[in-house]
Amino acid sequence: MTKTVPAFELFAANATDHPGGALPGGGIASGPEGYSVLSYQLATDVLRNPRFANSALKLMEEFGINDGAVHGFRARSIIMQDGAQQLRLRTPLARFMGPATVQNTREMLTDIVTRIVGELDDTKPVDFHAGVDRRIPSLVYCHLAGAPRTDAPKVQELSERTLALLARDPSLKPDILAAYDELFEYLRDLMERKRAQGLGDDMLSHLMTLADNGKLTEQELFDEATSMLEASSVNTGHQIGLVVWNLLRNREVWEQILADPTWIPSAVIEALRLYPRTGVVSKIAMEDIEVGGITIPARTDVHVAVWSANRDPKRFEKPGEFVLGRERNQPLTFSTGAHNCLGQGLAKVEIEEVVGHLVRHYPQARVVDSESAISQTAGRWTINQLTVDLGPRR
Template sequence: MTTTVPAFELFSPQATDHQGGALPDGGIAVGSDGYAVLSYQLSTEVLRNPRFANSALRLMEEFGINDGSVHGFRARSIIMQDGAQQLRLRTPLARFMGPATVQNTRDVLTDIVTGIFNDLDNKPVDFHAGVDRRIPSLVYCHLAGAPQSDAPKVQELSERTLALLARDPSLKPDILAAYDELFRYLNDLMERKRGLGLGDDMLSHLMTLADEGKLTAQELFDEATSMLEASSVNTGHQIGLVVWNLLRNREVWEQIVADPIWIPAAVVEALRLYPRTGVISKIATEDMEVGGITIPAGADVHVAVWSANRDPERFENPGDFVLGRERNQPLTFSTGPHNCLGQGLAKVEIEEVVSHLARQYPQASVVESESAISQTAGRWTIKKLTVDLGPRS
């Protein structure tokens, strides 16, 4: 059994000098923030093992959020549950977010994307501010049966609450204020829906389950909070990252323009190379062996998705963009019992944006000098993405 664990500071600026996959001494390492899981195989094992619990509550507590309504929500939230309780809370959302809902949302999404692009000038545009940030919140409003005019508020609340993932304790006051605003918004939205009559949207579905006694009032509110919290910020950045990647890879872009059938495969490959959620953090609930290393109970275990997605043991020529790559199953949306419920919808959102660009703006390109994209604390982040759309087809 291996007894020496290689050192690796996962959250340091130098971490991404590592090209991906296991280190010479193994697929798991240790640093000041805990254990780092770097290989695809071990990352998959950890993500699928329910004995590794989500660390979101610990992160809140490290921020000094140790009690109150926000701490209570996180402790009860679906990402903190496992076993029968997790399955019970996840099932209503999973059924609603299935292939039928995703497919039915395509027509609405096409209209949303078309409307946003129709508002743009033909001069170079800030794609992040003007396009990718706006789309997910509009989709949320459709799914939740909320007015489209609520979309800017939804976008803002998602961005401010999930600022927690930036691991910057100075953001604590605004994070707490954002959750308080989110709670008030949801209470108001559900009152409005009661007054107008419930429909066939996802929030109405959850409210009906509560009316039928299948969810408690608290579970309804927590599920609705989780749904809004996760609705916008990560998907918005991921849309932009895929567009940024494709427009800079002109050979691939020309193939997409010539034959749009390649769009789904191109999106998956871009998701592999540039995952918005670069690290998924867990806590070992008991002593466990991973890759020949014994991880003690209570230890922080960080799955480096960006490294696993570029593991040469899993992906041939992992740093290259390979259109039509076989067995292309990146961990961008996680795997196992806590995989992302909205991944099907997120992929469709990305595909619709790429499809519209390829069809209407085949000569679009990134203005590198006016774009700012970086990887910090394991996450790819867009500060600005300037795109010259070129002539409209």
């Protein structure tokens, strides 16, 4: 007997009316965009299964980017690799992004957050997204890449424009291609500057040294550097703002954090569970694969609904509620398996430092809902404006 697959349009405007987890017909559904994986366990299984490949290259090709430098970069990029090649390319970055780097970055972040918040006019409501959360990740990138801080606005812009691909809007193709060309030019110039000045102990110097020692080819070096810059800013910037937005609007939780700031890491994880910036991870079945009793044909699109998996009642008790100190709180916001987000440790630290700064200096901060614009499109939470009344500084 063939199992009936429930219907679900993942990218429809009302998709998030679904509270999370499996539908009555099961944890996998079908729609015009392909299959949607809605339950936590099936989402975990798909994300960890190497027989599902990242769909970023296919998305480019659907935009009409079928050849050239941008297509070549994506085909070679680490997110498109699996097995030994993926491990070989990922290992240098993973080692550099370990606990020591995260801790060193935390110390530097305190200075960054203090400086940029100090530039705000806190006597009136401020756009926290434009003034703070958008700016932090690019400054962190400059620190990690050994680039001057003055490059941060350019880095932020390039990350935002290249990853506009994820908006699934083909009209953006000309600007996306132009943005990658600018990114390639910027990286070539940055690496030339670094060689002229002498390599340091930053991540980009680390990759360049590996290439000099024959452990990476020059093309692999450039591709890794491109991936590092591309992913550096836009998603983390929005995620910082989403956490701040969530916490400042949940006054009971905010008061608990003010009374005991050691709750900050737990609060951040719970906010990440409820409002993941990357709400959908798209894959392609590389062969016929059974998922949840359904056989998915080869070359079929499979979209993991992270926002639904993160609210699965079979995995999270009271999934729609903010539970401070929730046990076994392992949301899929940063994915899982071999392709989990390399920068998740840094992203969490960036968010924690922003929340900590507000706790220490602006305990009365509140979101001005009427002047804020938060939306969800194509599975991604997006901040267009986050207006915050910081209140008196202490």
